[in-house]
Amino acid sequence: xxxxxxxxxxxxxxxxxxxxxxxxxxxxxxxxxxxxxxxxxxxxxxxxxxxxxxxxxxxxxxxxxxxxxxxxxxxxxxxxxxxxxxxxxxxxxxxxxxxxxxxxxxxxxxxxxxxxxxxxxxxxxxxxxxxxxxxxxxxxxxxxxxxxxxxxxxxxxxxxxxxxxxxxxxxxxxxxxxxxxxxxxxxxxxxxxxxxxxxxxxxxxxxxxxxxxxxxxxxxxxxxxxxxxxxxxxxxxxxxxxxxxxxxxxxxxxxxxxxxxxxxxxxxxxxxxxxxxxxxxxxxxxxxxxxxxxxxxxxxxxxxxxxxxxxxxxxxxxxxxxxxxxxxxxxxxxx
Amino acid sequence: xxxxxxxxxxxxxxxxxxxxxxxxxxxxxxxxxxxxxxxxxxxxxxxxxxxxxxxxxxxxxxxxxxxxxxxxxxxxxxxxxxxxxxxxxxxxxxxxxxxxxxxxxxxxxxxxxxxxxxxxxxxxxxxxxxxx
Numbered sequence: 001x002x003x004x005x006x007x008x009x010x011x012x013x014x015x016x017x018x019x020x021x022x023x024x025x026x027x028x029x030x031x032x033x034x035x036x037x038x039x040x041x042x043x044x045x046x047x048x049x050x051x052x053x054x055x056x057x058x059x060x061x062x063x064x065x066x067x068x069x070x071x072x073x074x075x076x077x078x079x080x081x082x083x084x085x086x087x088x089x090x091x092x093x094x095x096x097x098x099x100x101x102x103x104x105x106x107x108x109x110x111x112x113x114x115x116x117x118x119x120x121x122x123x124x125x126x127x128x129x130x131x132x133x134x135x136x137x138x139x140x141x142x143x144x145x146x147x148x149x150x151x152x153x154x155x156x157x158x159x160x161x162x163x164x165x166x167x168x169x170x171x172x173x174x175x176x177x178x179x180x181x182x183x184x185x186x187x188x189x190x191x192x193x194x195x196x197x198x199x200x201x202x203x204x205x206x207x208x209x210x211x212x213x214x215x216x217x218x219x220x221x222x223x224x225x226x227x228x229x230x231x232x233x234x235x236x237x238x239x240x241x242x243x244x245x246x247x248x249x250x251x252x253x254x255x256x257x258x259x260x261x262x263x264x265x266x267x268x269x270x271x272x273x274x275x276x277x278x279x280x281x282x283x284x285x286x287x288x289x290x291x292x293x294x295x296x297x298x299x300x301x302x303x304x305x306x307x308x309x310x311x312x313x314x315x316x317x318x319x320x321x322x323x324x325x326x327x328x329x330x331x332x333x334x335x
Numbered sequence: 336x337x338x339x340x341x342x343x344x345x346x347x348x349x350x351x352x353x354x355x356x357x358x359x360x361x362x363x364x365x366x367x368x369x370x371x372x373x374x375x376x377x378x379x380x381x382x383x384x385x386x387x388x389x390x391x392x393x394x395x396x397x398x399x400x401x402x403x404x405x406x407x408x409x410x411x412x413x414x415x416x417x418x419x420x421x422x423x424x425x426x427x428x429x430x431x432x433x434x435x436x437x438x439x440x441x442x443x444x445x446x447x448x449x450x451x452x453x454x455x456x457x458x459x460x461x462x463x464x465x466x467x
Contacts, residue, residue, distance in 0.1 A: 008355055009355055010354070010355040010356065010357060010367075032357075032365070052383065052414070053386070053390075110414070114351070115351070116347045116348060116351045117347075118347035118380055118384065119347060119348075119380075121414055122414060122415065122416075122419045144352065144354065144355075145351075145352045146352045146353060146369070163419055163421075163422025163423045164415075164416070164418050164419035164422050165418055165419075167422055234382070235382060235383065235386055237379075238378075238379035238380075238382050238383060239379070239383070241375060241376050241379045242376060242379050242380060242383070245373060245375070245376040245379075246376060246380075247348065247352075247354040248354075250355060250356055250357040251336055251356045251357060251358070252336065256336060256356070256357035256358065256365075257357050259357070259365065260357045260365035263364065263365050264365075278365075282336075282359065285336065286336060289336060292375050292376065293375055295375075295379075296374075296375035296376075296378055296379065299378060299379060299382050300378055
């Protein structure tokens, strides 16, 4: 098998998907395509749940789904395994590496030594590739890093067995069989990815998910200043901005990434309409950036009146409408 | 976002990595650009850390007043919630909640305390003799 090439991407799971598939000769795959085929875009605001004492909001689909769906759509056979015993997990990893395989691992970032300390929270859905072992150190390709790095056995065991929500339990996964992928398969993977994303953004019952979820958050924001006081409410807004813009999103809460997918899809599907909807998605991303700027004014303490919170909420209502339009148009396309 | 508008602000990523942003190039096509950071989110992260410091010093105060055990302090310092601490110690959440009370903490065996110390990556001594 050929030498492994590190690819830096915006998001870790997209990156693992892209790098592993490329390694198996799937040359056409790009980060936007993997994200789109895996229906990566989402919005959800889970009520009554706190993450790091702030609101539980996500701009993307559940961890693991992008790799799983994209591989399935391309008829790529995948093996995955979780473990109780860290030593057994390491033995299994060593065995796979000896066979020359490159493998994806789910890890927690709290103990990840090559991450800046400021970024090390107990977040357990990070993904990286182990592509070899040299002098007792594992060679690691972390998709969000510019270059490859390495971890000792103890360091790797520790992050693979991080504890808390979404504990990885040594989760290891890798493609085992990649066949010839036809143009027809690529087109159907794109169509399926878009359809599923339309469903996720438009059709989930209740008010907390998809485009309705964005309006739900806007309503919450209007009440935060009275409920929590300006400082705590500002911290909540800071949490939204971090979920939306932090490393791994590609900017604008994954919306630019999805717009890039639609642009690529327009060429492959030879569909002008997809290119136009890509523009709408870009607009949504730009609005999310505007909203982040408005929110930052609040947590910097520069603007803290109720009207400033309302301005954030108004932007979210506008974003919801823009995304609703985009996905309604997408839903109408007959592939 | 246009390629030329990608913020290149100082952030905690400095000396570690730059991040990939999806942007429009001069021809209106999607492209990627590396960014060193964006001030708007840098401040969000800074504020989150100030809040952690505030919570940690709150915990210190509570321990001084005899309202909480050192476990609260280390939980805050290590950014742990009950799920995380329960995962690392193997102790049930409701028991951890009880161990946050000074009296319950005082009665803990070294064996149980060692599990907490390991989870916090400190020595048993540090945990037992913690001075707020």
